[in-house]
Amino acid sequence: MELQQMRYVVAVAETNSFTRAAQRCLVVQSALSQQIARLERELGARLFERTSRRVRLTPAGAAFLPAARECLHAAERAAAEVAAAVGEVRGRLAVGSISTVAAVDIPAALREFHQRHPDVRVSLRVSPSEELTERVVHGAVDVAFLGLPTTTRPEGVHARELARDTHVAIVAPDHPLAGEPAVDLRRLAGETFVDLPAATAGRMQSDQAFAAAGLDRDVAFEVTNAALLARMVRQGLGVAMLPSAYVPQLTGVVTIEVTDAPARVEYVAWSRSGPTPAAAAFLALLGIPGSAQAS
Incomplete structure (x- = not known):
């Protein structure tokens, strides 16, 4: 073989x-x-x-x-380990990320990493947190940026918390709520929603908040990334909730504070067996020691 x-x-x-x-x-x-x-x-x-x-x-x-x-x-x-032993960083760096990561400027970080280590083949995959976690566990992804509800922690991987954030509502500029400084979940519950697919970590953050408040809502549109979600909202097809640190990247929508909004935690994760030389160099670039234990 x-x-x-x-x-x-x-x-x-x-x-x-x-x-x-x-x-x-x-x-x-x-x-x-x-x-x-x-x-x-x-x-x-x-x-x-x-x-x-x-x-x-x-x-x-x-x-x-x-x-x-x-x-x-x-x-x-x-x-890669042999190359590292003689002072070279080679091999591959497979990075995974959710579409709404805000704690790290991933394109800028990858550009700087490539400039420092041009012999490393770098790739990026954008997927839901639960899929990325599995890929880290099985070695298909070296470093992953995750977004999870505050009630959930990464399992089977080493992880470091990067940031915590609360959600805000986004609506079209001509939506009746567009002039409101703040709303609560009860007021939003009567709206049609655009959201991420059911059972994903990104969706769970909002689902858990509405369930905890004893509220139902209508998610008519399920999309796989935040950019398309924002485009749907811009067309007036529904409202949505996204992390407040991410929404400044969006255009053509109005942001509204949600007084009882759900929250999320952003993590960076890598293998329990330890980072590869390339992954360790990338984590060091981000100021995250590769030998750190799981949070």
Whole structure:
């Protein structure tokens, strides 16, 4: 079993295509297919179901995939640790972030990191907090910026609290509430809402606040990022609540204080096994020692 074979399996699983996987791996498709077939013979099980229209993992493939990713991450980390031992920072830095992070200017931080460590391959993924936490646990993300309700803490990772914030309401400029200096949840409960998907940490912050107040609300529109949420509000399709530190980035909406608003905590998180050399350098750039224990 070879690392290259594992790379091919991961590429096919992520692209659902042998053709696209071969393009990603910079190899001809026949060579990729032959290596995967060779691995399947060695394992004694098919990893993919192939039809003329699609490729998908078999149960055996689904069982093999997490271990293959872990092996690849371990190999990458081993090479990075060797480079670090001779004073070089190399390898990869996979950063994950929620769309409403406000405690850190991530683009500016990544630019400075790239200037300091040009040999590190940097990537960024924007996803909900719970998905990012899982990715940190499994090694797919090195450093993640999370936003959680005050009743929840990151699990399975090391984490450091960055900031606490309360929500404000945002409405269209011509909304009847636009001239109000402040509102409460009871007054907002009668409005149509635009919010993040149900069961995500970003949505839970508001859901818990309304439930604690004994109020129901109508979430007619569920979107996956704050920029689209603000565009929906701007068009008068509903109102929304977002962290107060984030909303100054938005244009074309009016901000209203919410007297009994929900709150959230922003965290930065990394692996319990310790940061990779690149992740440690990034945390140091942010003023966060990589050896810190989970909060």
